[in-house]
Structure formats: structure tokens, C-alpha cells
Amino acid sequence: MSVRLSADVAIVGGGPAGLAAAARLARAGAGRVVVIEREREPGGIPRHARHQGFGLRDLHRLMSGPRYARRHAELAIAAGAEILAETQATGWAGDALELTGPGGRAALEARAVVLASGCRERPRAARLVPGSRPAGVMTTGTLQQLVYLHGARPGRRAVIAGAEHVSFSALLTLAHGGASAVAMVTEHPRHQSFALAAAAASLRFRVRLLTRTAIAGIRGRDRVEAVELRDLDSGATRALACDLVVFTADWIPDHELAALAGAALDPGTRGPAVDAELRTTRPGLFAAGNVVQGAEPADAAALAGRHAAAGVLRYLEAGGWPEAIPIEVADPLAWISPNLVAAGARQAPPRGRFLVRARRFVAAPRIEVAQTGRVLWSGRLRRLGPGRSSALPAGWAARVEPGGGPVSVAVAGGRPGPLRR
Numbered sequence: 001m002s003v004r005l006s007a008d009v010a011i012v013g014g015g016p017a018g019l020a021a022a023a024r025l026a027r028a029g030a031g032r033v034v035v036i037e038r039e040r041e042p043g044g045i046p047r048h049a050r051h052q053g054f055g056l057r058d059l060h061r062l063m064s065g066p067r068y069a070r071r072h073a074e075l076a077i078a079a080g081a082e083i084l085a086e087t088q089a090t091g092w093a094g095d096a097l098e099l100t101g102p103g104g105r106a107a108l109e110a111r112a113v114v115l116a117s118g119c120r121e122r123p124r125a126a127r128l129v130p131g132s133r134p135a136g137v138m139t140t141g142t143l144q145q146l147v148y149l150h151g152a153r154p155g156r157r158a159v160i161a162g163a164e165h166v167s168f169s170a171l172l173t174l175a176h177g178g179a180s181a182v183a184m185v186t187e188h189p190r191h192q193s194f195a196l197a198a199a200a201a202s203l204r205f206r207v208r209l210l211t212r213t214a215i216a217g218i219r220g221r222d223r224v225e226a227v228e229l230r231d232l233d234s235g236a237t238r239a240l241a242c243d244l245v246v247f248t249a250d251w252i253p254d255h256e257l258a259a260l261a262g263a264a265l266d267p268g269t270r271g272p273a274v275d276a277e278l279r280t281t282r283p284g285l286f287a288a289g290n291v292v293q294g295a296e297p298a299d300a301a302a303l304a305g306r307h308a309a310a311g312v313l314r315y316l317e318a319g320g321w322p323e324a325i326p327i328e329v330a331d332p333l334a335w336i337s338p339n340l341v342a343a344g345a346r347q348a349p350p351r352g353r354f355l356v357r358a359r360r361f362v363a364a365p366r367i368e369v370a371q372t373g374r375v376l377w378s379g380r381l382r383r384l385g386p387g388r389s390s391a392l393p394a395g396w397a398a399r400v401e402p403g404g405g406p407v408s409v410a411v412a413g414g415r416p417g418p419l420r421r
Helices: 016-027 065-079 140-149 165-176 195-205 256-260 298-318 395-399
Strands: 003-012 033-036 082-084 088-093 096-101 104-115 119-121 137-139 157-161 180-185 208-210 213-220 224-231 237-241 244-247 251-253 285-287 324-329 333-337 340-342 353-358 362-371 374-380 390-393 407-416
Touching: 003 016, 003 096, 003 298, 016 033, 016 065, 016 298, 033 104, 065 082, 065 298, 088 256, 104 298, 119 140, 137 140, 140 165, 140 244, 157 165, 165 180, 165 244, 180 213, 180 237, 224 244, 285 298, 324 333, 333 407, 353 362, 374 390, 374 395
Parallel strands: 003 033, 003 104, 033 082, 104 285, 137 244, 157 180, 157 244, 180 208, 324 407
Antiparallel strands: 088 096, 096 104, 119 251, 213 224, 224 237, 324 340, 333 353, 353 390, 362 374, 362 407
8 A cells, every 4th residue: 555645846856957956946945845766866867977067057167977966966955855766756646646666655745746857868679770689789878877887898899879969978988988989870961969079079089970871780699790881872781890889869758757647748859848937738747857858968957957946936836827839840840848838928948048959950040930820030040950959039939829829930941951071
């Protein structure tokens, strides 16, 4: 029989977004704030990433992933938040969260719930990569746990599938684990990270970036022996010897609890649909960080957690849950976040901007935001592409008419991005 627990705010996920939300809520006197974390220690993915580069935007200093994770946990605990470690939120019993932890099963009732469960990379099977099933095929998250938490050597010669920010993080992890990358493979015409990251990878690690290339198969019996690469322009295939394949990026938000709660999911982000205050379509349920869209850097997720906390405080004080108008995007746009506009919206989204991503590169795109033919905003962005977000200003949201139909966001002009780079 489940134990009945209660809290003012329950936060599912003890990564940067969840811990930042917990610290702000507890510090503001929101009552009992409980963080539900399935791992033994809080901190999320940064715990597994020992390289530098975390914390600049939220903590205003650069630090390693583990130090960044510990600092957010320290801030949440010091503010008075409780952390239930090794505890999994498995579903809902009415309005209560169903929990399973070291003490058994429990039902947690809360006045407000914040989903901060993050996202995950799609594994090889979900990407439909054919071939045999040998050892040595993994995602970045598995690689980081093997190297940083268990001190294992994952392999010697790796092929990295993907060329986003986290792909270059995988490159650093491989070096730390005594492996080298023989190639980084992307189906796009160029990498999707910062130019400095790609230049540093080329100079320091001498890794080859193979653009417009796909992994068409994996060979090996007990261990990976090679991958089959297909040139997407010519159709030619060739084999590349390796003993490790790391699948990076291609994110899926951990949206199961949102779906079980009956909250709407956005077809583009595949996370819960949220408005500028990070309210879902279920009253009392908020979502923050990379469960909303995958994937932004850790410090951006933490800032989103703080932003959600401000909305939770307003909800605890005044109640109410406004109707929301969906925001729809047209190809080549893949998604926009937030993707709802609350009726009479006054609050700006996290960091005062909407984020957009595209399925392919577009140079100097002109973006048009409209509602039933009425243009709310039009302007140019410097760039648009996959794997990296671009920012849209947020002032147009105040001009959305309740009951006026969905808002549309489209590329109204621009130039195709570079073919190869």
C-alpha cells in the first residue's frame, strides 16, 4: 500500500532546471519543495561531463560539469528544498504523483508540479541503423558514465554519429577515456556547433568531419569492427574500421509523465507544449529545461528552471490557468519554444526570447509571425539551422488576440545554407 505524502511544490528531476527551480521556490517561501531524483546524487547530465564550460550564464563563472552540478545541489539544499534521491516518478494517481524509491511506493500530492526530467539521445535502434549487434555501440550519456563514473576505457577508435554541441563533448570524453575519434559523421552539409568548437576539434584531435554522410550499417561479431558510410549525394558506400560507435544528439524529451497527465505534446519539440510562463495545458503542471525541447545547454536549462519558479509562485498566490493558443511552424522550421501563447499574455518567455530551430540551414532568413493573416512581427535572423537554436523577440506575443486562431511562424525569405563546409 502506498504512503501518502504532501508538498506545496513537487519537482520531477534533479538536474540544472529542477535544482534551480527548487532553490528559487524554497528561497521565496513557497512552502515544502520536494525534488524527485532517480539517480543516487542530484545534478543531472553535468555530473558525467568533467570538461569545463558550465555555469557562465546562470552562475556567472566557468566550472566543470561535476562542480556545476554540486553547486546547484548545494544552493537548493541551502534554500530549504528536500531531495528524494533514488526515487522515480512512475505515473499519476489522480492529481498525485506515484513514486517508487528506497522506502517503497508512495503517492505525493502537491499544489503545483514542475516537470524537469530532461531529454535523452535516441539510441541506435530508434535511428533504424541496420547491421549486427556487437558491443561498442552507445550514446554520449552511456559513454560519459563509463568513462567518468566507472573509469572504463570504452574503445580505441571511435566514429561519432552527429556534429552538434554534445558531439564535441563526446570527443573530449573519448580523449579522457584513452580513445580517439577517427571520424565525426553528419547528414547535414556542415557541423551544427560553434565554429570555434569545430576548429579546436580539428586542430587538437585531428578528427575528420564527414558531411552529407550517413552510417548505413555496423559490422562486427563480438565487438564493432567497422561502420558502413554512405555519401548522401553520390550514394557511394565505403567501410571505415573502428571498434566504437557513439550516437550523439537527436534528442527526445522525457515526456512520459506529461503524456500520462493528459498534457498536450508539441509535435515539433516532442515535449510538453508550454506557454511563456512554462505552463502546460494541465492546470498546476509546469515544465522547464530540456523536457520542453532538446537540447539547450545546462545553464540555459537552469535559467528556464528559475523562470518556471516565478510562474509557480504566481500560481500559488493567485491561482488561475488561462486558455492557450498554439503556435505552429512551417517547413523548414522544426519547432518553436515556447509553443503556446496564453490569453492576455504579459510575461516574457525564458531569457526574454522564443527559440526556433530548422530542419536545414537557411542564411539570413526573414521570419514572419502572423495570426489568421495579421502579421504580428517580421524580421531577419543571422542564421537558422538544425542542432542549434536561434532567438526570436517576444514582444509580438502581447498582440495575439484571444480566440483569434493559431499563431503561425514561417520563413518568408532567405538563402539556402552552404552545401559543404
